[in-house]
Amino acid sequence: MSEKDMRDVYTETLIEMAETNENICVMEADLMTATGTKPFKEKFPMRTFNVGVAEANLVGIASGLSAGGKIPFAATFGCFAARRTFDQFFISANYAQQNVKLVGTDPGVSAAFNGGTHMPFEDTGLMRCIPNLVIFEPSDTVSLKKLIKQAADHKGSTYMRLQRKGKNSLYKESDKIVLGKGNVLKEGSDVTIIASGYVMVPEALEAAELLGKEGIKAAVIDMHTIKPLDKKLILEYAKKTGALVVCENHQKACGLFAAVSEMLAEELPTPVQAVAVEDKFGQVGTLEYLQEVYGLTASNIVEKTKKVLERKQIRVGVQNG
């Protein structure tokens, strides 16, 4: 556990960077209270812009700031970051090869009490269709800090899915976390569980534990960067374990599962099973309730792992026979 919430780490990291890099700016659209960037504003009032409830304008202005040489970090709820500003982010930021760091908070079921209208199950998917964009979703406070810094250094736009609340820390300060490279959290030889984000990575670790009790050795990878995808690592583990489960707090159709499956289909067809939202809209409820409803739980990961292991057996059978 960290002492700070994810959003406090977000703000603290921006302040730390801004102290030495005068181009770092913060942008909000009437959700500063939610994102928690007020301390940044207090320190750097001239570099903080709250545009009001106007997300398209947020990303448009961010693109202009970038064209003027600044590095804007612009945040709003993920549903609006992705859906409301998609064309602005696509054209003014990405097509124009600008350097906009867009942040979508409250990914997937973590939108909880804000309900279906506010529940982004498709933001990663939309973003994946933008050429060259870097997409990442930190799973804890330590990786959050390290990844934001690398995103700031990256020349080009990025999209970060940010869990605002929660103090979970999976990593040690000394751990190496590199944007674009997955982190193997647990070794295993029977199956590989790939997960992304604050909600799913801990579920994946718990599932691996449960599977271990049944004698199944599952490797667990935190795939914090969804694009560019760490092909090398996935191929290594696909070869080594012959079966994968991909877990994400997102629609199955176009997110991490899709990215992994597309790559494997071309490079090394391997049985893959998804733990993701199955073509459904969001709804209101507590985080725990929604995780159950959409199957974003350790127990569903265990179930899907067994399913993929059956498919692996059949394949091995076919190859041997």
Add this chain to the structure above:
Amino acid sequence: MSNIDLKELKEKAKEIRIKTIDSIGFLGVGHIGGAMSIIELLTILYYKKMKIDPINPKMADRDKLVLSKGHAGPALYCTLADKGFFPVKWLHTLNQGGTKLPSHCDMNMTPGIDMTTGSLGQGLSSAIGLALSMRLDNIDRNVFAIIGDGESQEGQNWEAAMAASQFKLNNLIAFTDYNKMQIDGYTKDIMPIDDLEAKWKAFGWNTYRINGHDFSALDNTIDSARQSFDKPIMIILDTIKGKGCSFAEGKLNNHNMPFTYEEAKEAIKILEETNV
């Protein structure tokens, strides 16, 4: 409006306020501020102005309401429950898993809700579509729409403003809940929207500006708005965010506030002891 009517409306508003505080307090967190500021408006619309039928919520020739600031849903749910659209006991299911009363208004879940909202800035356009449909179907009723002052910052409102005026939608009566606050602070500090009346006028609307907690003003203004010849109508309501909820009224942090059921009960007691 007679004094008897006025007293009845005030009593009703008090009841709906109490129910709203109770339902949000039962859950422990919610959009209390923006719910409280539109209670008088919802009360007069549903008890005096709108043609609706709780038994037949989809009645073809009814008046319709788009609550574009969909986060104020709980206030509307309490009004609809009181009218008999669904059982009052549903109110305690607000926002809980499997509920028919989600945080933002959903036309497919809740009887009496005419349009799904929650992503700010979209409701006025929807209201225009509903008003155009009414015209095509020769239904001589009104579409009412409620937008927030913070919400007014969304550019889509101004696209809608042009369209409603171009289409001469005199059956569209919109309200701005001008409670002077949004999430991050006072609207004037975050992104000022004044001069609101001049803006809507410039876009070709008939405008009024009244105290949104004053039933007589609401009564007269809505009646007068209904006489509009060929323009859509914007009624700007000066309101107080959190109005009538002792711990929330006028507080900058009242947008989406956690509070205990005990605190809710205390605020309700204060309301109960106040004569209307």
